[in-house]
Amino acid sequence: MPMLATKKDLEFMKERLLLDRKKIDKTVIVCGGTGCKASHSQAVIDAINQELLAQDMDTTVHLRITGCHGFCEQGPIMVIEPGNIFYCHVTPEDAHEIVTTTLQNGEIIERLLYNDPVSGKKIRTEAEIPFYIAQDRQLLSQNREINPCSLEDYVAAGGFSALSKAIGSLAPQEIVHEIKVSGLRGRGGGGFPTGRKWTECYEAAGDEKYVICNADEGDPGAYMDRCVLEGNPYLVLEGMMIGAYAVGASKGYIYVRNEYPLAVKHARLAVQQARKYGLLGEDILGSSFCFDVDVARGGGAFVCGESTALMASLEGKVGEPRPKDVHTVIDGLWHKPTTLNNVETWANVPSIILNGAGWFASKGTKGSKGTKILALTGRIKNTGLVEIAMGTPIRDVVFGIGGGAIDGKAIKAVQTGGPSGGCLPVAKFDLPVDFDVLYEAGSMVGSGGMVVMDESSCMVDVAKYFLTFLQDESCGLCVPCRLGIDRMLEIITDITEGRGTLAQIDLLEELADTVTQTSLCGLGKTAANPVLSTLRYFRDEYEDHIIKKTCPAGVCKALIEYSIDAEKCTGCGRCLRACIHGAISGEKKEPHVINPELCQKCGICRSECQQEAILVK
Amino acid sequence: MLHYVTLKIDGADIHAPKGSSVLEVAIEYGICIPHLCHVPGLSDIGACRLCIVENIVNGRAQVTTSCTLKVQEGMEVRTNTDRIKRLRHNIAELLVAEAPNSRAIQDIAVRCGVKEVRYPFRNNNCVLCGRCVRACAEIWHANALGFVGRGKDRHVERPLNMREEFCKQCDYCIQLCPMTITPCDGPMKPGEEYLCGKCESQLMITEEVPDSCAWCRLGEGFNCGRYAGLKAVR
Numbered sequence: 001m002p003m004l005a006t007k008k009d010l011e012f013m014k015e016r017l018l019l020d021r022k023k024i025d026k027t028v029i030v031c032g033g034t035g036c037k038a039s040h041s042q043a044v045i046d047a048i049n050q051e052l053l054a055q056d057m058d059t060t061v062h063l064r065i066t067g068c069h070g071f072c073e074q075g076p077i078m079v080i081e082p083g084n085i086f087y088c089h090v091t092p093e094d095a096h097e098i099v100t101t102t103l104q105n106g107e108i109i110e111r112l113l114y115n116d117p118v119s120g121k122k123i124r125t126e127a128e129i130p131f132y133i134a135q136d137r138q139l140l141s142q143n144r145e146i147n148p149c150s151l152e153d154y155v156a157a158g159g160f161s162a163l164s165k166a167i168g169s170l171a172p173q174e175i176v177h178e179i180k181v182s183g184l185r186g187r188g189g190g191g192f193p194t195g196r197k198w199t200e201c202y203e204a205a206g207d208e209k210y211v212i213c214n215a216d217e218g219d220p221g222a223y224m225d226r227c228v229l230e231g232n233p234y235l236v237l238e239g240m241m242i243g244a245y246a247v248g249a250s251k252g253y254i255y256v257r258n259e260y261p262l263a264v265k266h267a268r269l270a271v272q273q274a275r276k277y278g279l280l281g282e283d284i285l286g287s288s289f290c291f292d293v294d295v296a297r298g299g300g301a302f303v304c305g306e307s308t309a310l311m312a313s314l315e316g317k318v319g320e321p322r323p324k325d326v327h328t329v330i331d332g333l334w335h336k337p338t339t340l341n342n343v344e345t346w347a348n349v350p351s352i353i354l355n356g357a358g359w360f361a362s363k364g365t366k367g368s369k370g371t372k373i374l375a376l377t378g379r380i381k382n383t384g385l386v387e388i389a390m391g392t393p394i395r396d397v398v399f400g401i402g403g404g405a406i407d408g409k410a411i412k413a414v415q416t417g418g419p420s421g422g423c424l425p426v427a428k429f430d431l432p433v434d435f436d437v438l439y440e441a442g443s444m445v446g447s448g449g450m451v452v453m454d455e456s457s458c459m460v461d462v463a464k465y466f467l468t469f470l471q472d473e474s475c476g477l478c479v480p481c482r483l484g485i486d487r488m489l490e491i492i493t494d495i496t497e498g499r500g501t502l503a504q505i506d507l508l509e510e511l512a513d514t515v516t517q518t519s520l521c522g523l524g525k526t527a528a529n530p531v532l533s534t535l536r537y538f539r540d541e542y543e544d545h546i547i548k549k550t551c552p553a554g555v556c557k558a559l560i561e562y563s564i565d566a567e568k569c570t571g572c573g574r575c576l577r578a579c580i581h582g583a584i585s586g587e588k589k590e591p592h593v594i595n596p597e598l599c600q601k602c603g604i605c606r607s608e609c610q611q612e613a614i615l616v617k
Numbered sequence: 618m619l620h621y622v623t624l625k626i627d628g629a630d631i632h633a634p635k636g637s638s639v640l641e642v643a644i645e646y647g648i649c650i651p652h653l654c655h656v657p658g659l660s661d662i663g664a665c666r667l668c669i670v671e672n673i674v675n676g677r678a679q680v681t682t683s684c685t686l687k688v689q690e691g692m693e694v695r696t697n698t699d700r701i702k703r704l705r706h707n708i709a710e711l712l713v714a715e716a717p718n719s720r721a722i723q724d725i726a727v728r729c730g731v732k733e734v735r736y737p738f739r740n741n742n743c744v745l746c747g748r749c750v751r752a753c754a755e756i757w758h759a760n761a762l763g764f765v766g767r768g769k770d771r772h773v774e775r776p777l778n779m780r781e782e783f784c785k786q787c788d789y790c791i792q793l794c795p796m797t798i799t800p801c802d803g804p805m806k807p808g809e810e811y812l813c814g815k816c817e818s819q820l821m822i823t824e825e826v827p828d829s830c831a832w833c834r835l836g837e838g839f840n841c842g843r844y845a846g847l848k849a850v851r
Contacts (some may be wrong), residue, residue: 157728164740303769323663323682323686325687349743471768473767474767474768476764476768476769476770476771477662477771478663478664478665478666479666479744480666481663482768482771483714483715486769487711487714487736509736510707514707514708515747516701517680517704518666518680518704519666520682
């Protein structure tokens with residue numbers, strides 16, 4: 001394998017690869033990300049491979065297994081170039097037809113095309129899908145261009161040219177300045193200006209410095225870091241190399257969550273390949289810059305995503321945060337200056353260096369620049385990973401890209417920023433996705449989770465869910481976080497079970513404020529956000545639970561009762577057969593009744609009933 | 618040679634050796650900041666959060682624990698503002714609701730102005746201040762005690778539940794434990810816990826001379842750094 005000793009070697013390698021690839025006239029792109037793998041994309045890949053071999057097309061058709069495309073619910077996803085033909089929900093049985101019909105004859109298989117749930121039309125190409133059109137895919141679009149296990153693919157797609165530019169013609173101060181001017185802010189949750197972090201680390205005294213990539217993503221329902229690291233580990237690596245050169249670090253760590261096996265594998269493979277090509281090691285690309293990266297696996301604690309806890313974990317200690325009176329850019333890993341950034345932040349660095357800070361700053365709002373990947377989930381038509389320019393209104397994301405509510409229900413709220421974020425009501429949907437604006441509104445952009453909820457969600461129950469999550473994940477070191485979350489959960493449980501009093505709401509607010517102000521680390525400081533934001537926008541729901549002892553959404557079991565509408569019930573017996581508690585009785589073709597003493601309020605009967613005769617009060 | 622810095626605590630100019638924490642300096646100068654997990658001579662972890670103060674940075678008051686905050690030239694710290702008093706009151710209330718069966722914690726509650734407890738009492742016998750764990754690790758380097766578990770499950774135990782032989786029977790853990798000092802009227806039974814408040818008269822003394830240490834008996838009760846320091850001198 002050739003070592004890339006100089007900048008010229010890299011350029012030569014790219015030219016040679018492009019020349020080699022001119023022979024290929026057709027490319028089949030299949031998503032091999034975790035989302036599509038879960039819908040058996042590996043079987044599709046194997047079937048297509050066999051079919052290509054059988055038809056003797058394996059030299060002219062290139063099968064590329066890529067990272068996540070973002071539209072995970074349609075998986076396995078396949079794109080055929082040229083033509084940009086988009087197939088979804090592909091099965092191994094379709095392989096023969098795809099190869100013979102589409103690849104040989106250039107005809108389209110109608111059945112595999114994407115059916116737009118909003119317009120009800122079949123859509124032929126990837127570029128025409130509304131889900132993609134409304135996005136600004138700077139990072140995610142690179143995923144389909146490369147096989148994450150192939151450094152050659154990345155180089156052919158123009159990879160490492162930013163690194164080459166940085167260490168060839170820019171001084172470290174110039175890179176730090178460029179990042180500062182670009183206005184890039186941390187994508188992990190805090191939104192701290194990356195340029196400021198790098199400046200402080202650059203100026204910090206010490207000959208030994210570190211860079212860390214935080215890939216310990218743990219927010220429920222969010223997976224953008226996993227997708228970027230799985231789909232394009234070289235981009236993250238290149239960002240880290242530029243960052244290390246800028247701040248003067250010679251060692252880097254990628255701290256990946258152990259529950260992301262594919263991301264661990266791809267990150268390790270990327271590091272190994274980069275070492276083989278001489279892109280990591282000593283005298284990189286003919287300069288005097290030396291840098292190496294290790295991949296460390298996270299031990300499975302949400303709190304390890306907090307920077308000081310992550311560093312403690314890397315040092316081999318218990319993953320608990322420590323006070324940050326002195327910033328980690330001065331006193332970080334092993335008490336050395338350390339720059340820690342999130343996966344998405346690092347991934348944004350190469351394009352800033354390549355295209356200039358002005359290009360990056362041209363997207364976004366005054367305080368938040370560039371694009372942000374959001375994990376759009378919940379009760380909407382289109383779910384998946386969405387990359388938008390900062391400043392896009394929430395409404396455009398939920399109703400435009402997301403396609404609006406399913407089952408004809410009304411959308412009530414969106415939860416942004418994971419457990420540390422908050423719930424925003426529909427009335428606030430005109431707010432832009434912007435670090436400062438969402439913070440003002442009582443929520444946050446956070447790492448980018450976006451869970452859409454409709455009228456079937458009880459906001460008190462949502463707050464309870466996030467508190468339960470945080471109670472489990474709090475390390476337990478400091479009193480406000482450990483006992484405060486515990487007591488908040490106790491109060492909310494009282495409210496959802498009908499024991500709440502109005503005085504408890506005031507206590508809840510006061511406690512939430514104490515936890516926010518006095519906790520040791522970011523987990524505790526933001527733990528009260530789900531409570532505070534639901535209290536701010538959905539106080540009436542809390543009051544309904546306390547005064548009227550009802551749950552308007554019909555979720556809190558202690559406050560609801562199931563019954564059957566005798567006028568609508570046709571006596572079909574579906575509910576009777578479905579009820580595992582034996583709580584439903586009735587004669588055939590006669591209205592059935594529910595015995596409230598036996599009813600466990602599981603809701604199975606409601607989902608079985610086709611007449612909508614099951615009432616929840 | 619010791620280097621000194623000058624800082625302001627509650628408006629008073631204070632000369633303090635570089636490297637010391639704001640809490641240590643405050644105790645030395647007789648400024649009363651309630652605290653629980655801090656023990657003179659042991660490392661500070663900022664677990665109990667009682668010693669919070671306002672640190673004025675660029676005109677903005679940041680709440681931080683004084684035990685982990687190192688003194689710096691020109692820094693301004695406020696220990697007794699209304700905001701701090703309110704937050705401290707709420708933390709002390711959480712603590713006393715968790716473990717009312719300790720005179721030390723009852724005294725802290727009184728000192729922080731807790732008049733009623735708005736949560737149901739629990740009768741736990743540990744508040745995870747970590748005094749024992751740090752004493753064991755740092756004084757004797759025995760490491761016979763450690764924290765096990767996370768969040769709600771966190772508790773103090775012999776690591777792997779089998780390091781009994783590591784214990785050097787120095788009894789430091791027992792001496793430092795705030796739970797070993799029972800309330801004056803004897804231990805409370807589960808279900809019969811109450812806020813003692815008997816030493817409220819002591820509070821008068823601390824209130825008459827605001828934010829300064831009046832050598833009240835409360836401090837002795839919760840093993841305050843000032844008394845502990847005195848013990849060490851003896």
